[in-house]
Amino acid sequence: MDRVPSSLPALPSVSDFAVGELHGCGVSQGTVYCWGANTAQALCTGLPDSEQEPRLAPPSNDARGQQISVSRSNTCARMTDGTVQCCGDDRHGQLGRGDSGAPRSAFRPVISLADHVVHVVTSDGSACALVQGGAVKCWGSNEYGELGGQTRDGLRHPQPSQVTFR
Template identity: 30%
Template sequence: MSTPINVPTLYAIGSVVAGYSHSCGLAQGVALCWGANVFGVLGVGSIGGVALQPTPVQAGGVAFVQLVSGGYHNCGLTAAGEAWCWGWNAEGQTGIGSVGSPVILPQRVQDGGLRFASLAAGESHTCGLTAAGVAYCWGGNARGELGSDPGVIGAQRPTPTMVPGVPALSLIDGGTLHSCALATTGEAWCWGDRTSGQTGDGVVDGAITSPHLVSGTMSWAHLATAGSTTCAVEAGTLDAWCWGRGDQGSLGNGAFPAHSALPVLAGSLLLQGPALTTPRVDVGPASGAPGSIVCATTTLGTVLCWGPGGRGQLGDGTLTPRRAVAAPVLVGPPTE
């Protein structure tokens, strides 16, 4: 499918997130998931099978205000600030205090009394922000993506652990093996794997286990990361900038560099429009292909995407095999 399609459902879904082989939506507090039930990621009390349409997660009446998806796990946030997770738990990414068997029904994160204002998920780790802007992360730490153990790589954390050394944060997001966050002052901070320059501090090598400032003097309005690519929207100009892996066009600058350890301009997209409340850019894994898909909203409310193509990932109406699209293309309208 090379253009968006409407997902058949009786529910009015207000937001959608996606993992490696599944998608989930939120409809008036009810979490619904569909796709492959790998590691119990659909939250229906079993493992295996496929849900062809949105299926209610068996959350025991718990209502959610936010959903996030990692590779094969999901987490939901309640209005009271509680985090609940389910799915793959081999790295402790569900935060239930143990590492091992899949969690096939939502369980409350063992947060020690913490209350979160928002959640984010990487491939095998999860992070939460408190109302005060303090970040906590849990799960896999193969490349220091938790940011909570300076100098330590590989120490899994099955419960939330504070990320030290950063100011108050307004947003946090997770990639495959790295994390990035946006400070209330407009600074961007990243940590974890930087073998593709995805931490944006000018270095392509190894990993950093504590938060580092992204290079440059820009003040950021929004940030997102997935795979080994990070993108952000510059405050004021609303330009999109990206850093990290670029060989599949994920940097959006019209070229195919192997990587960039510094932010590069993806194009003046003017991401804020009359129908939008915040400028926004999103990054996601490219299904069945290396690199990351990046999409951004425009002043007209349209969507532009760039990165790997050829499997319909860009939504531009073509399945033509090609290496990648290194500059933004317009996503087509949905079909029935």
């Protein structure tokens, strides 16, 4: 007969998590952890390997994680200071960096997003943020009109643009 332990070790409190096609991430007491396939460095651990168990994904500054969003090959976190930090694939500018488009293996802030973010969502080629005041700003691919404008194109869009609801 199996014995049931009389007490279990304390488990960390998870406040948010997201699971994509190939990896997952969670926020526990303000710290981000990721696990699964490290496609395009989307685990944000700074390490090259995939992880079977949650591994620390440190932010680029002292801000703490509050909300997480993952897609097939990138991850974005909304931080306690209202910023967004992302890692992974950047072919379409979906990390909001404005540089070469090379994958990033660690969290870095979305530059040019000065608004206080209250929610972030990622997809394979783009990301969007709901900011204080109710505006939605998106960056990355616009191949299918993901940026919410009147045009579509195959260019990189690392600068967030506001979506206009009509």
